[in-house]
Amino acid sequence: MRLAESDSAVASLRQHLKEIVDGTAFKGSHRCAQFLGYVVDKAIGGDFESLKERVIGVELFGRSSSYYTGDDAIVRVTASDVRKRLLQHYGTYGASSGIRISLPLGSYVPEFTFEQVPGPSESPGNGTAAVAKRVLEDLPAPHRSMAAVSESTGIPDTVAVAENLPAKTSGSVRRWQLIALLLLMGNLALAGAYLVRVTRAADAPPNILPWRALFTPSRITHVITSDPNIVNVQEITGNEISVSDYANHRYIPEPNKLSPDEIRFCHILLGGDTSSAAAVDTPIAANIVELGRGNARNIDVHGARGIRFEDLKTDDNFVFLGSPRSNPWTALFNDQLDFVFAFDKNLGQEFIRDVHPRPNEQAEYHPTAPGWATGQSFGIVAFVRNPDQNGQVLLLAGASGEGTEAAGKLATDPGRLTPVLRACGISPLGPLQHFELLLQFSSMAGSPNNISVIACHILPSQIVRRP
Numbered sequence: 001m002r003l004a005e006s007d008s009a010v011a012s013l014r015q016h017l018k019e020i021v022d023g024t025a026f027k028g029s030h031r032c033a034q035f036l037g038y039v040v041d042k043a044i045g046g047d048f049e050s051l052k053e054r055v056i057g058v059e060l061f062g063r064s065s066s067y068y069t070g071d072d073a074i075v076r077v078t079a080s081d082v083r084k085r086l087l088q089h090y091g092t093y094g095a096s097s098g099i100r101i102s103l104p105l106g107s108y109v110p111e112f113t114f115e116q117v118p119g120p121s122e123s124p125g126n127g128t129a130a131v132a133k134r135v136l137e138d139l140p141a142p143h144r145s146m147a148a149v150s151e152s153t154g155i156p157d158t159v160a161v162a163e164n165l166p167a168k169t170s171g172s173v174r175r176w177q178l179i180a181l182l183l184l185m186g187n188l189a190l191a192g193a194y195l196v197r198v199t200r201a202a203d204a205p206p207n208i209l210p211w212r213a214l215f216t217p218s219r220i221t222h223v224i225t226s227d228p229n230i231v232n233v234q235e236i237t238g239n240e241i242s243v244s245d246y247a248n249h250r251y252i253p254e255p256n257k258l259s260p261d262e263i264r265f266c267h268i269l270l271g272g273d274t275s276s277a278a279a280v281d282t283p284i285a286a287n288i289v290e291l292g293r294g295n296a297r298n299i300d301v302h303g304a305r306g307i308r309f310e311d312l313k314t315d316d317n318f319v320f321l322g323s324p325r326s327n328p329w330t331a332l333f334n335d336q337l338d339f340v341f342a343f344d345k346n347l348g349q350e351f352i353r354d355v356h357p358r359p360n361e362q363a364e365y366h367p368t369a370p371g372w373a374t375g376q377s378f379g380i381v382a383f384v385r386n387p388d389q390n391g392q393v394l395l396l397a398g399a400s401g402e403g404t405e406a407a408g409k410l411a412t413d414p415g416r417l418t419p420v421l422r423a424c425g426i427s428p429l430g431p432l433q434h435f436e437l438l439l440q441f442s443s444m445a446g447s448p449n450n451i452s453v454i455a456c457h458i459l460p461s462q463i464v465r466r467p
Contacts, residue, residue, distance in 0.1 A: 010044055013112060016099040025089035025235075028348065031446075032085055034060060035078045039110050040101065051108040077279050077446060079103060084232045091236045091265030206414040208428035209421060209435075210383040211291055213392045214317045220298045222311075223285050224329060225277035226322030226404070227304040229269045234325065236262055236269075240343060246328035247309050277303060280401045281321045284408030288319060291412060304329055315390040322404055323350055323397040330395055336384040338457045339438050341397065350399040352378050352438065354455070361455055367399045369443040377448075379403030381411050381437040384459065392432075398439075406441045406448035424456035434459040 017040050020026060021033040038060050042050045050059065053075045057063040061074050069075070083103050090100060100113040206212070214221050233251055234241055237258060245253055252258070252266050277285075285301050292299045302311075304327045312318070312332070323341045324331040334340050338356045343349070344366070352365040369375030379398030386393050396407040410416055421428045426435055438455035441448040 009114070013040070013044065013099060013101075016097070017101065019093075020086070020089055020101065023089055023093065025085045025092070029081070029085065031078055032082045036082050036086075036101070036103075036110075039103070039108055043110050043112075048109060053108065056108060073279065074446060075108070079108060080279065084228070087265050087269060088232060088236050091262040092259075206291060208414055208418055209426065209430075209433060210392065210394050210411075211414070212429075213383075213432055214319065214394060215292050216317070219316045219391065220300055221288075221292060221317045221319065223288055223299060223301045223319045224304055224307065224321065224327065225281040225285060225301065226326040227328075228276065228278045228326065230305070230328070231326050232269050233266050235348075236266055238345075240325070241328055243324070243328045243331040246305075278322065278326065278401055278404070280405040280408070284321055284396065284405070284412065287408065287412035291414075312386065313389065315386075317391045317393070318386065319394045319396065321396050321408070323399065325350055326404075327397075330397060332387070333382070333384050333393060333395060335387070336434075336459060337380075337382055337395075337436060338459075339380045339382070339436050339455075341399070352380065352399060354438075356457070358455070358457075365399075365438070365440075367403075367443075369400070369402075374444045375442075376440060377403050377443050379407040379439040379441070379448075381407045381439065383434050383436075385434065400443070402441070402443045402446060402448045403439070406439050406451045409448070410437070410439065410451060410453075420453050420456075423453075424458065426456075426458065 017037060021036060026033045026036070035056075038056065039051060042048070049055070053069050054067070056075045057067060057069065057072065058065055063072065063074070083105070086102060090097065098114065102111045102113070104111060230241060230246070230251065237252060237254070239253055241251060241253070245251070251270055252263065255263055258266070289299050289301075304322070307329070312329070320327055320330045322330065324334075325341070325343060338354060340353050340355055341350050342353050342364075344351055347366075349367060351367065354361055354363055354365070357363050365378045367375065367377035369377045377399050379402075380395065382395040382397075384393050384395065385391075394411065396404055396411055398404040398407055410420070418428045420437065421435070424435065424437070426433050436455075436457045436459060437453050439451055440454045441451040443449075
């Protein structure tokens with residue numbers, strides 16, 4: 001309220017907002033820049049009624065007035081991305097900034113922190129560095145409580161993604177089992193331990209590859225979700241984290257090259273929930289749980305940062321979600337892959353390299369659509385062996401979160417996967433066969449569409465180590 005009475009404070013805040021959206025953290029994410037500008041403008045104007053999930057979905061994202069927020073998480077997912085980008089921005093420029101904008105978890109009302117709020121007669125000074133730190137008084141209680149939770153579920157948006165479960169389960173008991181699983185995925189921090197084990201006792205799982213090999217009576221299937229916070233740490237530090245560093249908890253390999261603010265923000269990110277997963281992982285994990293029903297099949301869901309090398313030295317089966325940048329464990333299987341992820345530092349995005357291109361295949365596949373943008377992107381479905389073990393591994397990954405979502409949609413839909421495998425020369429009901437599928441899809445508003453398989457490689461039964 002005090003901010004709205006000060007033209008100079010508003011001018012300083014708007015200038016600071018411009019510096020943020022023009023900076024590197026928001027580069028390539030027009031949607032996040034739009035979202036941040038929208039909520040800041042509404043807050044400055046005192047229009048807190050517009051800072052609700054449904055209203056934002058309608059006014060900013062063009063959804064219909066009757067759209068169901070439980071099925072369409074665009075507002076919650078964008079807000080989560082904005083929070084991460086703000087952390088990245090202040091990790092780089094925090095020392096020279098006299099203003100900070102934050103978006104509290106579960107709320108769409110931004111908070112503005114100043115060293116000193118200029119009064120009506122004060123000058124904003126030379127840029128935002130002249131404005132000092134002081135937290136504005138809290139919003140009135142009705143507005144604060146109104147915006148503190150997701151409109152559709154009444155719970156913070158990091159957990160509300162569980163409401164996006166596809167309605168594939170049969171019976172209320174199974175639906176609530178799945179919801180409980182996903183709430184645990186969102187809330188529990190059980191480093192090095194299983195988050196949840198779901199046992200099914202009815203209906204046989206699909207009898208096709210790769211699920212026929214992954215769901216076996218004597219072995220547990222471990223679903224390893226990605227680590228979105230480790231992606232943000234890599235963006236702040238500018239360094240790629242190897243699987244060796246990740247396994248040894250060396251998440252900031254060269255701290256001497258970072259500013260104190262950058263180190264502090266990295267520790268904030270790393271100090272969060274080690275079991276948190278990317279939003280796209282949640283429905284994929286739910287679909288895998290549903291596929292694995294029957295014959296007392298056991299399925300464990302783990303966060304990537306909660307497992308160790310020793311946990312992989314087993315004959316159990318694994319499903320890994322995410323590329324090596326978001327789930328470094330997947331790099332352990334690069335020796336078996338023809339389609340390998342690489343990172344372009346100049347463009348700040350991942351691409352896929354075909355190390356053994358066949359006729360009519362490209363050596364590299366570069367997305368034209370970074371996360372949440374419109375264009376073409378790529379993903380992979382890879383079924384391989386666990387090196388030196390007897391278990392099987394399924395990799396579902398993309399050059400962006402949408403790519404992982406596309407891979408998950410194809411792999412967990414036996415009706416779509418079966419003809420794809422047959423077209424590749426693989427018998428879905430035949431003997432064990434390892435393979436890779438390269439996917440291409442159209443990305444729009446954070447959703448993969450028109451998913452197609454543009455390359456299929458049948459892999460050798462034995463692992464061939466590449467130099």
